[in-house]
Amino acid sequence: MNANLSKHWTSLLGAALVVLAFITAFQYSIDEGWISDAMKIGFGLLAGAGMCVGGLALALRRRQAAAGEIVIGLGTSLLYATFSFAGIYYAMWDSSVVLLGMIAVTAALTAYAYRFDSRLLMNISLAGGLLSPLLMQPETDQVFQLFLYLLVLNAAFFFLSIAKGWSELRIVPFAGSWLLYAVYFIHFDPPMEGLWSMPIRYALAAFVFYLVGLLAASWKNDRCFDGWNLYLGLANGVLFGFWALLILEGDLHFAYILGFMGIVYLAAGLFTFRITGKTGLASVVPASLGALLLLLALCQVGSGMAAKPLVNVFVWGGLTVLLLVAGRKTGKVGYTLAAVPIWFIVGLYWYIVTWDTPRGEWFGVYLPFLNTGAAAWMLLAGIGFYLSVTGVIPGLAKSMEDYLSHVTALLSHLIVGGLLTLQIMNVFDEYPKVHFPLGLSLTLSVVWGIYALLLFLWGAYRRQKLFRLFGSAVLVLVACKAVFLDLSGEQTLYKALVLLVLGGISFLATWINGKWKADKEAVGS
Template identity: 20%
Template sequence: MNERENKIDQLTAKLEELSKRQGLFQRDIDALKEELDMLRYAEPSFKPQAEQPLVAKAPEVLISAEPPKVVVARTITPPVTESAKAKKVFNLEKFIGENLINKIGIAVLVIGVAIGAKYAIEHQLISPLTRIILGYLMGLGLLGVAIRLKKNYESFSAVILSGAMAILYFITFAAYSIYHLLPQELTFAIMVMLTTFTVFAALKYSMQVIAHIGLVGAYAVPFLLSKGEGKVAILFSYMAIINAGILVIGFRKYWKALYYSSFAITWLIYMSWIATKYDMAQHFGLALTFLAIFFAIFYTTFLAYKLKRLEKFVITDVGLLLLNSFLFFGFGYGILVDHPLGGQLLGIFTVINALIHFGVCTVIYRLKLADRNMFYLMAGLVLTFITIAIPVQLNGSWVTLVWAGEAALLFWIGRTKNVTAYEWMSYPLIILAFISILQDWQGAYGQYMSTIDYTPVFNINVLTAMLFVAAMGFIIRINHTYQGTQEPNGKGGSVFIAIATPAIMLIVLYSIFSLEISEYWNRLYASSAIELKEAGLDYAETYYNNDLGYFRTIWQIIYSFAFFSILALVNIRWFKRKSLGYVSLVLFGYALLLFLFYGLYILSELRDSYIHKELGLYFKHGGFNVGIRYIALALLGVLYFSIFKLLKEVLQNKALRVTYDIVLFTSIWWIASSELINLMDLFYFENPYRLALSIMWGIMALLFIIWGISKKRKHIRILAIAVAGITLIKLFAYDMSHFDTIAKTLAFVSLGILLLVISFLYNKYKHFIFDDNDTNP
């Protein structure tokens, strides 16, 4: 035992020694790592105290019993100079003094010259020639100052030069348009020279401010001096010269702000002129000519720099190209449509748009001048305009088709080719197409008092709507197909495509046939007008067949039942989407409330019309006035069935099933009451239907109780008790004062018996009802 214990003690001591040495080794390793890090990250000029290589020192450290001395390296931080601080901190004073003040100053100077010129003109202070000479001297003087300062003060010189060019534009326009001192040829020669020089200066300085103030600022010249002479040809020629200068810049520089400004100003001026001053007899050719010139200049400007440098088009570039194309097409269509000959050329004009984009697309493809996004965009424009050429030639629903087709195309390119910009651009186009189709309907429907021929269903309005629905369905399909592979559109885009686009598609699909039903019956109603002159009156009164208006409403309700039922069943069969299921529930609630509160009233009016046959010599009141009631009830039953299946197979929500039961039994009670009144009216029973209602409500309360007990549905039993309570209130509050003795007796006895039966059932099955929990619906 002693030998064994000695052995244990020896091993324990050795283990403790090894543990100590392990701790020392770990400390040595940590110290070496720290020293190595210090040597790596210290300043290059700093030399550590230990110059020996670590490899030579390592063995000594590893075998040393004492912890090594760690050499701490100091990190020397270079001082922060004033220039470095200036780079990091934005200097507001510097910005205002060097940048902002000079721009404000030159703008104020130009405005001052304009105001002074107007004052001198209005008060005849100096002769026209003197005014022009002084203006040129001021402009040229500023130009000389700018050139003089360019070497040492380039930024300041650029601002001065910009103001000088704006003044020279100003004076040249005034000399020609107001004072008639310059002939037209010389005026445009001077403006071309000024534009050329401004373009040259902008490129020489490589500063966008020159182009902004010198070119875009020149747009204000005609308006500052205008007295309403309406010289639109001169104005548009002037604008074309300025835009041509911007086009030249576009081949060398890509100054977005310059393009945006000139683009917006040009089209706003053109749009305002079209809206307020355009006269087809005087301006038809002029409007089309300058429309084409502006479109061509901006089209080339937006392509020039990108194609030259083979740069990728971003969303703003694509947006401007599309907007420019549709402005050209929209204004061109508006000019042509009212012209006797132009109205026949709308289809050709659309094809011309397609050919323009096809030419550009071909050049881009063959010469490989741009990225694939640009090629897809041009190809999309070609397809869009070719697609709508025939509808444009036949009808004015072109805007809807353009936007819907373009939205589908852009979404397809964006999602399948993973080009996010295109997909985002499709979203506003979807909204615009939806607004456009609403405007189309506003102009197409509700004109039933006119004599215009109308073909139900098979007309351009339905065709346009179906093409719109097809475009939206295509977008939804693409979204579903590529949803699992990529999500380039972000959360907002996903929500829009998943919710807004299907909603828009369903609204259009539902509305178009609802509008067709309304239009059909409204036209029948309008054509049923007859004039009758009553005895003793000097004038004839106009009468209409009111049954036709009632049929319009009830057929729209029946159509709603059918549409919402199909929607729910399609969701059950193919999509199984809960979001669409909740939409179906909302639509079901809307249709049900409409029928209960308004549809049953309309049906009662049709029944009364059939019974009394008002103006029967002139209007036909057939048995269908009553028969349509049962068509409506049958379709409501189908809708209830589809919602039941939806709750069971898709939504699977217990609370919703309880709500469904309550709504169903309430509807049965409501409709049964209406049907009782209907039958009693048809069989010419008067007043006793009040008594019959009380008795029927009591019977229904009993039946609801039996159903609630047998199916263990607490909510049905509570509904039955509520019906019984309403029946009692009616009995005491109404029946007591309106019934005779026999009717009162019958009502009270019947209801009393029914209530007793209900109480008996509760007592007989109380263990079945209350001891166990109610089953789930």
């Protein structure tokens, strides 16, 4: 705030009190019925215009410039109060008349303030312009006239705020307009049925206006998108979100509102980054907020459906992939640090809920390993193996990185084990009339034995002893299960077949171990 405005802040307070006195007198005259409405309007126009002319004469004298601006501000405030009375309070003027009158007065006021850098004048006029409709609430719904009134007021004051860098001419209209929206909403209690009711139209119009206006202000201000512009932008989204959720409750799921706002803020953040060329607070905050809102919206997709857990896995798994890609492209460890815990939590969540989640059939036909449930397992396993192979956290000490690589690989193999187990179980559940000679228990033993062999192969490929030990443990457990649990009650031929298969797998594991040791010794020599 400049020195002149700081010096005359008491004048600004006095002008606001005088405006309140005018408005109170208007209301009192209405209650008492002293003079006709036409006479009140005529008096307001004459008094306001007269004060503007007299104030202009004083302002042209250098020593009395501040006093002249105060008088002009009072005159314009009186004119605004008259427009509010004639167009909003009593609806005596058509909306086009209100619009023309507002444009004429505001354009003249703006031109003068722009020419003479009259910040004090604009603040007094702004106070009068916002106080008039705030205090003179009509008995009938004349909100469209109020909309035109505020549109002209905001456009002019935002223009001067951008052109002159006067931040209060953005802050006060923003706060005043949303306050007026709340006051008139409560006062009229308008109908809110349907997706395109009048309250949501006005809220959306205000949201878009301030979004564009604040971006323009940032652009003009040496492409500086932080500070008050950032704070007001965030407040704008919060206010619109509140009213949209309130108005559209029952007509539209809140996920769509969050999704819309997420797209808007994500686009604003990307636009800011594109303009500034740097990932500063002004681009990261709206982009992060937009991404969070989009995620919250996407997490609501499928609400009430049995397949909701599947949607959650794909949404958060997709986010993990995006974070990993961003980390590799930018070289910033923060993206990976965010991706790893998300992957772990989603994997744990999927292990808990997958047993009661629909199989994800396509076209009503269940195909093992070719369904959305299997795709969720594969997505999680693929992320884990990618982390294990490429490195969980780039730049970490080798010993710690090797440890994390082993952990993520083991977890990924557990996911693969879950995939194999659940898909085989689903086959038996889905086709109960089909005769499977081995039965579910023996089939799982064979599958887990093959899985143990895959662990040996992975250990040989990655030259990691841990997986040879892990595969050995799985193979021993499968053998114990087959001997002590699965074979009771089974036909002798199937017992022999399963034992033969497990024995073959054991021999293959021995061969892989021997080859792995030979290769290791060759590398060592």
